[in-house]
Amino acid sequence: MQAAQDGLTQVLAWIGALTGTVALLWDIYKWRKSGPKIEMTVSPNMVVATPGVGVNHTPHIGINVTNTGTARTTLKTIGVTCYASWWKQWRKKASKNFVVIDTGPYCRPLPHILEIGEEWRPFLPQESLLDKIDKESRIFFQLWHSASKKPVSTQLIVSRN
Secondary structure, three states: OHHHHHHHHHHHHHHHHHHHHHHHHHHHHHHHHOOOOEEEEEEEEEEEEEOOOEEEEEEEEEEEEEEOOOOOEEEEEEEEEEEOOHHHHHOOOOOEEEEEOOOOOOOOOOOEEEOOOOEEOOEEEHHHHHOOOOOOOEEEEEEEEOOOOOOEEEEEOOOOO
């Protein structure tokens, strides 16, 4: 009888240890995944159409920033980094760096608090930016926000004649 109770006690101890470990790992996973999650896309050659005003046929770079996380964050700065080649990009040797000061008349200025599920969409004049960049450059837009030390980065792919 004593051997059966010892076996049952040992099984229950293993079940308790296993479920406690799984619960701890699950809490660590939830903690790592919580907070703001910023997704950014950059689209060239956008034409801006404003109801009641008309169409602005000047090409713009459209930026779409979405917070798909579980907390709000403050968008602080947009930057543009250009690399002459993939090798220089890998070595983090930028040929040019820019900071976007004016996000244009079509969106709220920076800094901006981005709530959960909210989108922020600036449109930047394309020609004024691309005139300063070599045609062969790899162009990346970075967005700094208050919940991370590293910027969110995405590449702008534009075909130029």
